[in-house]
Amino acid sequence: MPVRSLIPALLWRSAGFGTIWWAMTEGAAGTLGFGLLASAAAASASVALLPPPWPRPRLMALLRFVPFFLRQSIAGGADVVRRACAPRVPTAPALVAYPVAGMGATERVVFTLVVNLIPGTLSARLEDERLILHVIDRHLPVHAALQQLEERVAAVFGRAAGRGDGHTDRGTAGHADEETRPDGRMSP
Numbered sequence: 001m002p003v004r005s006l007i008p009a010l011l012w013r014s015a016g017f018g019t020i021w022w023a024m025t026e027g028a029a030g031t032l033g034f035g036l037l038a039s040a041a042a043a044s045a046s047v048a049l050l051p052p053p054w055p056r057p058r059l060m061a062l063l064r065f066v067p068f069f070l071r072q073s074i075a076g077g078a079d080v081v082r083r084a085c086a087p088r089v090p091t092a093p094a095l096v097a098y099p100v101a102g103m104g105a106t107e108r109v110v111f112t113l114v115v116n117l118i119p120g121t122l123s124a125r126l127e128d129e130r131l132i133l134h135v136i137d138r139h140l141p142v143h144a145a146l147q148q149l150e151e152r153v154a155a156v157f158g159r160a161a162g163r164g165d166g167h168t169d170r171g172t173a174g175h176a177d178e179e180t181r182p183d184g185r186m187s188p
Contacts, residue, residue: 009047009052010040010044014043016043017046021035055106057156064152065156069117072114075118075119078119083136090139093136093138094134095134096138097132098133100126101128104157107159110157111131111153114149118142118146119145120136120142121133122134
């Protein structure tokens, strides 16, 4: 990647990290030198880990995503409270896999982070072509929730999500593409 294209990214990110530092330290003058160094180091690391160009989110899709994100946050939090306070909550934990091959790199990261808000799910690891999730109850409609989330995230990044990007349907409304067997290994 040409250095000329990295300089603006380094400057913008340094300014962003510097602003965060300034806000966190409430503008304390004694931390300015360290803040400048830390901002430059954070910007360098972020450009190395996620170099430009970055996909540009679609503004209207992003605005439609915010209420969905808030609803999922509330539903996920309410599910945690319900499970923590209820004397008997049915659980049937499993690891499930969801294909992410059709997503771009940034879209995969956003999807992986937001999937944790779906009630009863936690992303365990992101592999090249699939996301492995821990679900607290394999009977929850996880697959449908993941498809809905993929559609929302895809819209933000201007991609049309659909059945053509590697999804398979095993005829079970609540299951994703793979589950763990009783011995703990993944089954296809």
